[in-house]
Amino acid sequence: MWRCPRCGRTFAARNQTHTCRPLGDLDHHFAGKDPVVREIFDAVLGALPGPVEILSEKTRIALHVRMSFAAFVPRVHWLDGHVVLAEPLTSERFTKVETYSRHNVVHFFRLRTPTEVDEEVADWLSRAYAVGRGDHRR
Template sequence: MARGPLWTCPACGRTFANPRQPHTCAPLGDLARHFVGKDPQVRATFDRILSLVETLGPVDVLPEKTRIALHVRMSFAAFMPRRHWLDGHLVLARQATHPTFRKIETYSPRNVLHTLRLTHPEEVDQPLFALLSEAYRVGEQHHLNG
């Protein structure tokens, strides 16, 4: 199913799948700022995630005030660097399991938020990459095709 063009907020320049979508309209920050004062493995873990996601296709990295969102047509993952670990979440179209998942919240049948915590890049294993791939497809809105 073909999707329409993205809407761009004239004030902040962010793109959205839905016109005039409510959002925090603020300029994006500097990615490096999120990692100041954090252990080196926190940045290494984020960099591993990003390098894997970039193999799936184009992705926008949105360093917002409180999080770093990964976005295609919609944001499908977000990460919040902490001093010793990386907190985050993935949006999937189903409930899934992985040892790093701390909480799962179902907002609708095809909108399931999986909260996770990572302490080392090695935790970004093949099963988590498969789930990142699923989340990327949610970001492309392929989960709405049927």
């Protein structure tokens, strides 16, 4: 792990390109949003298979272990998110799937209620968590 000497963030690769700025307040992302949006995010956190670092960045909330494996953008009435998986996964719930590299496939989705954080979403988070730990490269 490499820690940026300027912002203090940790990365899997030394001198990794990033937006170097201090992290913000998590609650700021939920100001002016329906309370259900925070409930959805909390349900996501509850579905994670292990501990994470929550990075409250300027435009998103990233979930990070060895690398960031998921990110969320609170909207007024819903939560937009994505997970990084090691391979393409098919689900009608994905709004978009983009391949960035052989083992980094980003799957985008939208959650409107906490009950949508179900077994399927928990599976995505578990798979993405493994990518964040680097398990897919071993």
